[in-house]
Amino acid sequence: MDDKITIITSTAVPLPVENVDTDQIIPARFLKATSREGFGDNLFRDWRFDKEGRKIESFVLNDPRYSGSILIAGKNFGSGSSREHAAWAIHDYGFRVVVSSFFADIHKNNELNNFVLPVVVSEEFLSELFDTVFANPEAKICVDLPAQTITNLSTGHSEMFDINPYKKHCLINGLDDISYLLSRKDDTEAYERTARLW
Amino acid sequence: MGKTLFDKIWDAHAVNVIDGGPTQLYIDRHYCHEVTSPQAFDGLRRRGLRVFRPERTVCSPDHNIPTHDQDKPIADPVSRNQVDTLNNNAAEFGLDIFGIGHPRNGIIHVIGPENALTLPGYTIVCGDSHTSTHGAFGAVAFGIGTSEVEMVLASQCILQPKPKSMRITINGTLRQGVTAKDVALYIIAKMTTSGATGYFVEYAGDVVRDMSMEERMTLCNLSIEMGARGGMVAPDETTFAYLKGRDFAPSGDSWDEAVAYWRTLPSDEDARFDAEIHFDAADIEPRVTFGTNPGMGIGISEPVPPNCGENEAERAGYSRALKYMGFEEGRTLEGVRVDYVFVGSCTNGRFEDFRLFAELVKGRRKAPGVIVWLVPGSRKVMAQIRQAGIDKTLAEAGFELREPGCSACLAMNDDKVAPGKLCVSTSNRNFEGRQGPGSRTVLAGVPMAAAAALTGYITDPRKL
CATH class of the missing domain: 3.30.499.10 (Aconitase, domain 3)
Structure with a gap:
């Protein structure tokens, strides 16, 4: 992946549902592919399309008023299965930031490993973002990774978010963990010589 | 320290x-x-x-x-x-x-x-x-x-x-x-x-x-x-x-x-x-889930709790889950008709699980109309079941043993629950559509699965 994330200013897609599990983000029957591409077509498949494959108009991804590279979701986003396909689907669909008040651990790691930035905000700020975007789908939000801030440009309200410095460095510079681990192979071999290995 | x-x-x-x-x-x-x-x-x-x-x-x-x-x-x-x-x-x-x-x-x-x-x-x-x-x-x-x-x-x-x-x-x-x-x-x-x-x-x-x-x-x-x-x-x-x-x-x-x-x-x-969290064993009775995540669960004798979400999103999620499952607040799940029973998965697909299931169904008959999938977690589990002669007990009660795999836990193979149907499942997730598009999952232990397989209804296994 050749992405980098620094400052993203965009309109947003609101999904005020809590406990969105990865089975909803990408149902298991779509996990049979052996490549990383094309999962965006089936993002939220069973919420987006009915059994006959027709669009469910009431679902936000089918609502032409909403678009942008920021997804705003309810608490505990990405629970359940470890499937990285969920992060691939989110990225492939075009999202670069997911904002929520709480993320499930494995999915959060998967987003970070795929250049999708999980931004954790307070319940109050999340609720304000939903209100703003529902009132005005054109409203923009600015996520500044170097400064670790997220700003509701309609109200000027801003919040800091946490990210570990290593991952921040990776996202800003387009680096992945494997390059780091490969550069540490000598340490790994030294570890193997002293560790208790069965 | x-x-x-x-x-x-x-x-x-x-x-x-x-x-x-x-x-x-x-x-x-x-x-x-x-x-x-x-x-x-x-x-x-x-x-x-x-x-x-x-x-x-x-x-x-x-x-x-x-x-x-x-x-x-x-x-x-x-x-x-x-x-x-x-x-x-x-x-x-x-x-x-x-x-x-x-x-x-x-x-x-x-x-x-x-x-x-x-x-x-x-x-x-x-x-x-x-x-x-x-x-x-x-x-x-x-x-x-x-x-x-x-x-x-x-x-x-x-x-x-x-x-x-x-x-x-x-x-x-x-x-x-x-x-x-x-x-x-x-x-x-x-x-x-x-x-x-x-x-x-x-x-x-x-x-x-x-x-x-x-x-x-x-x-x-x-x-x-x-x-x-x-x-x-x-x-x-x-x-x-x-x-x-x-x-x-x-x-x-x-x-x-x-x-x-x-x-x-x-x-x-x-x-x-x-x-540090403490629980008392005496407070636990056989469990079932009533919603669309594993945290939405109750004891078999308890009614589905009222919707007391702290905010609109929580309340909406709760209502959506109950609507999906077709359950009502204030009602227990006992007596709800069951279409499928699944025993298996990485949660409950080991030898002891099938031994327990067999003990409970021994000398009884599978309820007509319920589809029951008994899926050992591995070839070795399957071999153990046969070695212990449990497959015969199961067959006498009208049950068939399948070959090992993840099976109906996640609908990536042929074992899918049909849309709208209810499955009492010993697996681990009751998310919307987890066992097949539109499937409804009630998570439970092996005895609850055995009771459902024998009666065709969600039944307190202690009453068998």
């Missing part, structure tokens, strides 16, 4: 700690299945890498495989391709694989322990959230994404932030008819589906100490359903007795050396946890 079981294992595997960042953690055992690995192997090829320590990875296809006619090619070409891809990748990169029909094939979280590929003190990862199962042996075991699978293949290490620690102690004596599954579903309901996120959990107390290894695996398996990174139980005599003599267990002097080391692993008495 003393150290926890988790800290002892984590610290012993830390190759490096990045300043202000994650730990470079050495991985002793990596399990690989067909769904979450193909893109990782592609990554290796793209980078021109080999697998760094091939002897530490073991592969077994499980998610896609049909649970009948395993001697024939898989009919679904997409599933077949994914399984073939795993076979080809294992061959290309020199990895052990227990393919379909191999005497060691089965669900990866069943075969690891039963072959002693999982050992106390190990760090264990797999591209699968139920990797927490292996924590039952006193291992640090957790699920990872495919990018991380690639990291492990390439370097035998992974970068992970160190989670916080939590101890959940369950003391007292379990009431009659209450299983490890009920204990887990009770804990998850109390903790909620996200209540342990950010934590690695150690289970302790009388109840856990008295559990068999198979029960401990059921308990640890479900840790992820309350958001925990993993769950674990301190290794003890029960652990050692289970492992001794199994295919890949250390033997001779190295067995003694291993046991001596494993005895040093339990949390020190003065170890401190970031969170």
